[in-house]
Amino acid sequence: MGLSAKIEKLLRTLPSVSAVLECEDVQHWLAELPRASVVASVQEAIAQCREQMVCGNVTEAVDLHQVLALAEADLVRRSIPSLRRVINATGIALHTGLGRAPLCEAAIDALVDGAHGYCSLEFDLTTGLRGTRNAHLSDLLAMLTGAEAGTVVNNNAAATLMILNTFAADREVVVSRGELVEIGGSFRIPDILRASHATLREVGTTNRTRLSDYESAICDETAVLLRVHPSNYRVVGFTESTPVSELSALAHRFGLLAVDDLGSGALLDMKAHGLPDEPCVRDSIDAGADLVCFSGDKLVGGPQAGIIVGKREFIDRIESSQLMRTYRVGKLTLLALDATLRQYLDPEMAIEEVPALFMLQVPTEVLVERARDLTSMLKAAMPGANVYEASDVAYAGGGAMPGKELETIVVQWHPEHAGVNDVVSALRAAETPVVARVRDGAICFDMRTIPESDFDTLVDSIATAAAETESGDPGSIRLPVL
Numbered sequence: 001m002g003l004s005a006k007i008e009k010l011l012r013t014l015p016s017v018s019a020v021l022e023c024e025d026v027q028h029w030l031a032e033l034p035r036a037s038v039v040a041s042v043q044e045a046i047a048q049c050r051e052q053m054v055c056g057n058v059t060e061a062v063d064l065h066q067v068l069a070l071a072e073a074d075l076v077r078r079s080i081p082s083l084r085r086v087i088n089a090t091g092i093a094l095h096t097g098l099g100r101a102p103l104c105e106a107a108i109d110a111l112v113d114g115a116h117g118y119c120s121l122e123f124d125l126t127t128g129l130r131g132t133r134n135a136h137l138s139d140l141l142a143m144l145t146g147a148e149a150g151t152v153v154n155n156n157a158a159a160t161l162m163i164l165n166t167f168a169a170d171r172e173v174v175v176s177r178g179e180l181v182e183i184g185g186s187f188r189i190p191d192i193l194r195a196s197h198a199t200l201r202e203v204g205t206t207n208r209t210r211l212s213d214y215e216s217a218i219c220d221e222t223a224v225l226l227r228v229h230p231s232n233y234r235v236v237g238f239t240e241s242t243p244v245s246e247l248s249a250l251a252h253r254f255g256l257l258a259v260d261d262l263g264s265g266a267l268l269d270m271k272a273h274g275l276p277d278e279p280c281v282r283d284s285i286d287a288g289a290d291l292v293c294f295s296g297d298k299l300v301g302g303p304q305a306g307i308i309v310g311k312r313e314f315i316d317r318i319e320s321s322q323l324m325r326t327y328r329v330g331k332l333t334l335l336a337l338d339a340t341l342r343q344y345l346d347p348e349m350a351i352e353e354v355p356a357l358f359m360l361q362v363p364t365e366v367l368v369e370r371a372r373d374l375t376s377m378l379k380a381a382m383p384g385a386n387v388y389e390a391s392d393v394a395y396a397g398g399g400a401m402p403g404k405e406l407e408t409i410v411v412q413w414h415p416e417h418a419g420v421n422d423v424v425s426a427l428r429a430a431e432t433p434v435v436a437r438v439r440d441g442a443i444c445f446d447m448r449t450i451p452e453s454d455f456d457t458l459v460d461s462i463a464t465a466a467a468e469t470e471s472g473d474p475g476s477i478r479l480p481v482l
């Protein structure tokens with residue numbers, strides 16, 4: 001189908017890429033920005049005009065200014081990485097969508113130091129010979145959990161898969177029907193089992209699984225009794241599950257492995273430190289589990305990683321598996337994880353230093369004070385704005401403490417000049433984006449997940465969002481200065 005003569009004529013009015021590149025504004029951009037980006041944006045702008053003409057939305061010749069405005073918008077979009085720092089105002093401390101745990105200062109220092117130069121990743125500084133990257137954390141993990149040894153892989157999904165692949169490929173793994181969980185869509189226990197070439201043997205019912213259910217499922221093909229922490233939900237009411245100690249004793253009686261996928265996994269006694277209760281890795285080891293795995297970036301509060309601890313012979317077998325090469329972590333992860341784990345040598349220090357833990361136990365009175373400070377900063381920046389403090393509930397997130405509500409304090413902003421959804425979008429479009437939730441037409445900034453050190457930036461983002469929605473200018477386009 002040919003285009004109508006009228007559209008053909010209109011298309012001929014479009015400037016060429018080289019003509020646009022010649023104009024003065026674009027020359028200024030070229031002086032500051034990579035040529036490839038500028039050219040791509042000019043091409044994109046012309047292509048957009050062409051498309052609008054072809055589909056009949058634009059019926060007049062466009063002038064150069066319109067092309068430049070489109071090119072500038074595209075250039076701004078290209079110049080800002082889509083993966084960048086945001087302020088988490090949601091109150092969910094371990095928000096998977098927002099990158100889970102923020103790192104402690106020691107981990108950040110270790111990352112910066114390690115990133116600047118070389119490190120002894122696979123080099124033994126004592127002997128001067130080749131070392132192994134997995135050796136660095138083994139002793140520390142052993143000390144913190146009571147296990148004989150430990151190792152680290154890319155994430156806990158990989159940890160689970162590696163354990164099952166190493167010990168149960170072409171054999172059976174017995175799991176309670178109450179624990180066939182899905183965690184965040186891409187991790188489902190039955191799928192992980194399939195991927196590891198193990199066969200799932202479901203036992204018990206959704207709400208009750210007894211030791212005898214496990215025992216009657218054991219056959220010649222059985223390799224592992226697996227327990228999975230049902231991280232993001234709870235079965236309440238008439239329930240029964242088998243303790244790890246009994247499961248381990250049963251496994252050992254039949255020469256099988258007892259494996260505990262703890263999900264979040266706490267490295268200290270949470271309750272004793274005013275934190276909401278969550279299973280402790282050491283308890284599983286003490287209860288006789290052969291291997292325990294958990295995430296590095298949930299309650300541990302470190303970088304994304306999957307941590308496996310347990311009997312040395314089993315850890316050694318996992319480390320010599322073919323899959324290790326595909327799931328191993330890089331030096332930056334090891335540096336950050338090592339620094340995070342060291343905080344736990346003194347539990348009091350861990351709670352002070354590891355942000356994920358600190359946030360979860362910070363007393364409400366402290367949050368009240370923080371909220372008061374933020375409210376007055378916002379009132380100063382936006383005179384007349386409807387801003388006030390309120391109490392609310394927050395959640396740990398990251399599959400830790402499912403359903404457990406944490407008392408929290410929020411600063412609420414009821415924007416009266418524009419629709420609340422427009423303001424929420426403007427907050428996401430700010431130079432430092434803010435992710436917040438809405439309650440009763442007000443935007444909530446949860447004090448549990450926003451440290452005071454972020455207040456200046458937060459107030460900037462909020463005031464900019466207010467000004468932009470006020471003027472009806474959705475994210476005024478400015479070229480970033482590179």
Ligand SMILES: *Cc1c(COP(=O)(O)O)cnc(C)c1O
Nearest residue numbers: 155156157229231263264295399
């Ligand atoms: C979160 C979780 C996983 C997956 O951990 P990632 O580190 O996100 O890969 C596996 N098992 C359980 C029980 C979990 O809670």
